[in-house]
Amino acid sequence: MSKKNLLLAALMLMGILLVACQPETVTETVEVTRVVTETVTETVVEEGETVEVEVEVTRVVVEEVVVEAEAEAMEEPVTMYINWGTEPPSADPALSTDTTSVDFVTNAFVGLTGTDPVTGDVQPALATEWEASEDGLEYTFHLRGDIPWVKYDPITGETTQEVDEEGNPRFVNANDVVYGVKRTVNPDTASDYAYVTYIIKNAEAINGGDEELTIDDLGVVAVDDMTVQFTLEQPAGYFPSIAGLWVAYPQPQWAIEEWGNKWTEAGLIVTSGRYVMESWIHGGELNLVKNPLWPDADTVQIERIVGVMVTEASTSFAMYENDELDTTGVPSADIDRVKADPVLSAEFVNAPYPCTYYYGFTNNKPPMDDVRVRAAFSMAIERQSLIDNVTKGGQEPATSFAPPGIFGAPEPGTVGLGTDVAAAQASLQEYLDENGMTVEDFNALNVTLMHNTSEGHASIAAAIQQMWLDNLGVEVQVENQEWKVYLDTIGNDTDLAEMPHIFRLGWCADYADENNWIHEVFNANSGANRLRRGCVDETCSETVGNEFDALTVQAGREQDPAIRAELYAQAEDMLAREEAAYAPIYHYTTVGVTKPWLTRTYAPVGGEQWFTWTIDQAAQMGE
C-alpha cells in the first residue's frame, strides 16, 4: 500500500470517528469514483537485466466513502408549498386590498409598525419607537436604519441591494415612508384603501381632488432621514395600527417612476421585507425566496415558498392529501370526513379569523323600522345550532360586531342580544298588539331576506328562515342575486322599495381596532351606514346621528386605551341590543389543515407572517 492510500485510509477513519461523534446525523456509504495518480516501483527486464524503475501511473479507483446523509439534504432549501388560492390582484402595497395581495406585501415589504403573529398587537417593525404629542394630533416615528432595499435577479438567483445615483447603498428611510403615504393618497394612484389614511391631515381632501391643496399639504413629513412625523385631522388612539398598514408602507420611488405599473413584476420589483419575489407567472404561480440581506435573516427559517394558484378548494385539498401542499383550507363538504379521519383530524385546525358574518336590517323600512321587530328577529336566531349543523367550521356565535383580537372588542356573549326565543316572541307580540296586527298580517308584509348567490349563504339563509318560522311564526322570503348585482341592490342609493328588509354581509379587519369596525361600518354620519340608520328621508341623503354615533367618534379620539375599550363596549351593546340595528351571527374561523412538519401561526389581523413559520425538513422529505 502506498503512502497515498494510507492517507486516504486515515482520512476515512477520521471521517468515521467524526461521524461517530455526532450520534444524531444519519450516515450512509456511497461509492465515489476518483482518479488517482501514484508512483509505483516496477520490476522490468531490460536487455537481459532485471532493473527496478519508478513509473508514474494514473488509474481510476472506485472507493466507498462514508458521508453524512444530511449534507445532501442541505442543498435543498427549506421549502414551503402553499396555495395562494387566486391570483393576487396586485403586489403593490398602495393598491392591495384583498388577503392574497396583503399576504404577499406583508412578507415582501416592511411597515412602520407590525403586528404580533399570534395576538395581533402592534409591535415595532421599521419604526423602533414612536410617540404622540400631548394633544394626540402628532405622531413621531423613529426608524431603524439598517433595512436595505433589495432586488432579486431571476437569472442569476442573486439578491442585491439597490444603490442610488451616486452609488451609495439604499436603506429604507423616512423619505420612502413619506413617498409611500403620498402615493397612496394621490388621486392619480386610485388606491381603494386610500380611505384608511383619511385620518391624516388633508388626506381626504387631497384624495378627493381638492384643487386648493397639493400633495405636499398632506400631514406627513420626514423630519430627518430616520424620523417621520404625521399630523392628524383629529386625535386617534389607533393611529399606530394605521401607520403599519400596507398602504402606508415605504415604497421605492425610483423603481416605481422607472417602470410605472409594471414595477411589481418579478425581476423589477424592489422590496424591503424578509422575502423577495423569485417568479410570478400571472394566474399560475408566485414563488418567494428568503432575502439574505435582511438584517435578522437568521431568524427566518423557511428559505423558499412555492405558491400555486388553485381556485378550486377540493383540488387544493386533494393536493394536500397527496403531499403537494403543506397547508390548505378544508372545503365544507369535506369537514365531516376530516374530523372522522384519524390522521387528518390531528392536522385539522380551527383558528379564529377576524371577520364577522351578519344580517343587516334596513332600519328605515317597515316593519324593520321598529326596534322590537329587529330584536325579535335577532333573538330568534339559534346561532350555536346553526354553527353545529350548517356551517360546521367551529365558528364563534356573535352577539356584537368586532371579533376577539380586535382592540376594544367585547368578549362575545357579554354584550348584545343572545338567542332567547321567549323574549323574541314577546318582543314581536308587543309590536303586533300595538299595531293591531296578527302574524298573518305581518307575513303579508313580505319581509325579504337577500343574500348573494352562493351555496354556503343559501344554506345559512334556509336554516335561519326556518328558525324564524319555528320560533316566531313569521314567513320570510329568501332571495339571492349575483354578487355585483347584489352589491348594487343593497347600495346606499337604491330606492327604499327595492331594498330587501334583511341583507347578508360580512366584515373583515383592515386593522386591529374597533374604529375599523363599529365606527367605519355603522356610524350613521361617517360610516358606510348600509343599515340606513338615522335617515332623514327615504333615500338617506341626510342622516342624524344619535348617542351611538357620538360614542364611536368619541372613542376614536380618546387616547387612554382603557377608556376607549369601555366606550366601544358601550357602543357595541347599544347597537346590537338597544337598537338591534343588525343581527350579528358568527365570528369566522379559518378551517384548515397543516402537515405535522409545519409550525405555523394564524395571523389575527393583516397578512400571514411566513417568516415566523418553521418546517422540519427531514419530516417533510419523508425520512
Add this chain to the structure above:
Amino acid sequence: MITYIIRRILGFIPVLLGVTLFTFVLVRAIPGGPFDTEKGLPPTVMANRMAQYHLDWPISKQFLSYTMGDDIVAIVTGDEDARNGTSRGLIRGDFGMSTAYRSQSVTDIIATTLPTSAQLGIMSVMLALLIGVPTGTIAALRQNSWVDYTSTFVAVLFLSIPNLVLAPLLIWLFALILNWLPVAGWGAKPPYIFGFIPQVADWNSDYFKHAILPVFALGTASAAGISRLTRGSLLQVIQEDYMRTARAKGLKERSIVVIHGLKNSLIPVVTILGPMTAALVTGTFIVEQIFGINGLGKHFVQSVGNRDYTLLMGVTLLYSVFLVVANLVVDISYAWLDPRIRFD
C-alpha cells in the same frame, strides 16, 4: 378560391365590429360595476378609480377611446385632457388594462394563459378525433352488432357525465388512490416557443403526466359526439349509389370505406370540429378550474363576476376571432372533402 378567402376575411370586419359594439354596451348594462366591493368604496375613492379607466366618460366617448385610442378621442371631441389617457385603441392592438388585476393589461393576461389553454385544447381535439372517428366508423360498419351497442353505450356515458363530476373522479382515482398522476397543475411554463409551444426541455414525462387527466376529461366528451356523428353520417353514405358502383367495380372493401365512404361522411364532423376547436383552444372553465390549470377559460367566467369590462371584452373578441377563422377553415375544407362544392 383566393378571392373567396379574401372576401370572407373582409367580411370578418363588420362581424367583429358588431361583436365589439354589442359586448361593449351589454357589459356596461349589467347592474353593478367593477369597483363595487363588500366594504363599499367611499365616493372619492370610487371617483378616482372610475376616472382612471375613463368610466366617468359618456359611453360613446368610452367606445371611441377603446377602439381608436385616446389621441383620436382628443382630436374628435376636442378634449385635450384625453391625451393623458393610456388607451391606444383596439385598432393598434391595445386591449386595455384589466380593472381587477391592476398591473396587468388584457394582452398580458391573454399572452400568459392562452398558450396553456391552446396546448390542452389541441391535445383534446386530437384525442377526440383519434377515438371518435375510428369508433364511429366501426360502429357504422358493424351496425346493430355488439360493437355498435357498446360504442353507443360508452359514447352516451361520456356525453352525459359532466366534467364537473368526471374531473374530480379522475383525480380521486388516478392521483389519490393509485398515485400514478399528479393532482393538478400544468407541466410547462412560459416563456413558450413562438408564444405557445413548450420549451424542448419541458417535453418530458412530467409534462404528459400533468396533461393526461385534463386531456382525457375534455377529449372524451368531444370524442363521444364525434363518434356518434361519424356513425350516423357514414351509415347514410353507405346507402349511396356511388358506394354500390364502387363495389360493382370490384374495389377492395377497405378503399371503398376509407376513400369513398369516410371522406364523404366527414362533412358533418368537420362542421362541428370548427367551433369545437375554437372553444377548446380558448380554454374551458371547469376543467381548467378543477385541474388548477392557468388557462384562459377562467377569465371568461371570472371577468363577468368581477365586471372586469376590458378583460371581458378582450376574451370575447378573441373567441370571436377564433370562431370566425375556424368557420372559414371548415368552409375551405368542404371543397376538399366534397369536390362538388366550389367557391368560385
